Amino acid sequence: MSDYILRAIDNKSEIRAFAAIMTDTCQRAQKIHALSPVVSSDMNKLLITAAIMQLMEKNDDALISLQLSGRENKVNLNAVATADGYLKCSAIVGTMNEKNMQSELKEGFLKLVRDIGMREPYISTVQVKDNNLGQAVQDYYAQSEQVESYVIFSDNNDEYMGLIVQLLPNAKAETIENLKKQFAELDWQNISALGAILEKLSLKIVDKQMVKYKCNCSREQMGKALISLGKEQLQSLIDDGEPLEMGCRFCKKTYTFTIADLHDLVV
Template identity: 35%
Template sequence: MADYIVRATAADNQIRAFAAVTREMAEEARRVHGTSPVATAALGRLLSAGAMMGVMMKGENDLLTLQIRGDGPIKGITVTADSHGRVKGYVGEPGVMLPANAKGKLDVSGAVGKGFLNVIKDMGLKEPYAGQTALQTGEIAEDLTYYFAVSEQVPSSVGLGVLMNHDNTVRQAGGFIIQLMPFTDEAVIDALEKKISEMASVTSMLDGGDTPEQILEKLLGDFGLEINEKYPVSYYCNCSHERVEKAIISIGKKDIQEMIDDGKPIEVNCHFCNKSYTFDVPELREMLKKSK
């Protein structure tokens, strides 16, 4: 099943919902970064959330950044997404290994630790929107549920999951976000809370063959579910030789001159896709002419 997100409404627009399958995206992130199973699970969850939150944005050029800054051994996670389902991300320590948690599952919470979740939305305004909340569990889904309630005042339920194969490749990945509008009827809220509490995990539903549409049908079928749109999802990095060159130019003449004085080529590595870009001394001299 190719990765995609569906957007839906239910209960006469009192509920809006998103569900995604993101196995290929999570596997590409694992391949690019060589992440351990627990790092793959943590990064895959935040990538899935980023993809769904990205398509919530309206503008063609809107950008979302999710940052988890925790004191755990994974040393933080960063994900960026646009409004077209294109997502990229990385973890601070991709090789982190931890024993299973008390439930016998990958210990994402232990890897993340205590800290903060930052959500930054660049929507073309003078200043980007930035919200920060304390991590509640480090499991990521619960932390995002808390963020939506506190920072955006939108009651939400977030479900995220990554299931690994025995060879440490990604078997399943995906998630859902369900949000209540301000005018939602109390009876609808109570019935929805009961339904969510009875649901199987995201990965068990995906592993059982459910599509994002079928996951939402299980959650919201009793509320008059309407599937509205479908978006492709991909792991996509837009770095290039030209973009890296512009970034070097932006650091200023003094630092570029120091690189030239060293007399050696420099190598710049992209955090998101691990590509490396090399610039020799003549190229640095040309950049010096363009810098301020």
């Protein structure tokens, strides 16, 4: 099964929705980073949100990065969505047991970085209370973009899904009332429910974007990172006399640079 996001809108342009089916991507992330259930649940939400936010951008090359940090900054999760529906993530989780992890993630901060090719990326930070990432994403849209949104995540039967519904500027009061009613009655159990939900909200699917976990790291990129350390640092690595192993934090692939390779980088 492949992952995808549906974009839907009502015929009066009052409501729009993005529904993501991301089981493969979430399972891949869990496997690469050996995530515990508590961490995994948050990472899935970050990946789903990043993927939907990327699709919301008008600029196809936009890069979206979501970072969740725990109350004492001992946990740091990062999900990145790049163009073409590619996603990747990294996790710094230390060596906490699940109970301490839950306490660490109970309060935290969600940082959103939108890089749409301007000189500086847009950065916003919202507080996360009671580990409720859906609420934090809603708060972000309300505060930073003045858009009323509803965010729902689901991981029933090991199927990972997310839904973001937004009110457009010309939404009428009765439409908003109806939307709230539909949400209260939502039966969000499995993938087949997703289409039914969009139908119940009288939304028409207008676009389908495939998404998947894919890291774009390369040997060349790692080499550039080494060059950016500066000549002095590079020389000290050469003087250590050992080949250097560099790991990618997103896909865990390692790149080995021999002393000769390091010499080539010092120009």
